[in-house]
Amino acid sequence: MNHERIAFQALRYRSEMVADSYTAGRFDAAGTAKLAVECGDPSIDSAIRIIGTLWIRSGLDADDLVEPWAPGAIDELVATEPSFLDAIDEIIRGAHRARFSRPRRGTLPERPRHRPGYSMPRR
Numbered sequence: 001m002n003h004e005r006i007a008f009q010a011l012r013y014r015s016e017m018v019a020d021s022y023t024a025g026r027f028d029a030a031g032t033a034k035l036a037v038e039c040g041d042p043s044i045d046s047a048i049r050i051i052g053t054l055w056i057r058s059g060l061d062a063d064d065l066v067e068p069w070a071p072g073a074i075d076e077l078v079a080t081e082p083s084f085l086d087a088i089d090e091i092i093r094g095a096h097r098a099r100f101s102r103p104r105r106g107t108l109p110e111r112p113r114h115r116p117g118y119s120m121p122r123r
Helices: 003-018 021-026 029-038 042-057 060-068 073-078 082-100
Strands: none
Touching: 003 042, 003 060, 003 082, 029 042, 029 082, 042 060, 042 082, 060 082, 073 082
């Protein structure tokens, strides 16, 4: 299965669940899914595996995992398996970490401050 397509469908479902039509239309689920999968965060990989496992365990067709999700069946899955929604939220958190936790170029000192023995240069 294509992890990026699974993440995309999960993010699309979640954004439609919590946002109005205007906000959901502005959310870049494809870009966020790509970032989430490409960042290599193990928690995102785990979340995608959990989504796939719960999907198949609930009796849904594995091929439908990468297609637009039918709201009725998915809503039932969310109601019976809270960990399904937790896994989708973990993809969102992982993408957020990947996007906003990177240091910006040129903002780090030559020698990071968090290392033992580092002292600020005297002026």
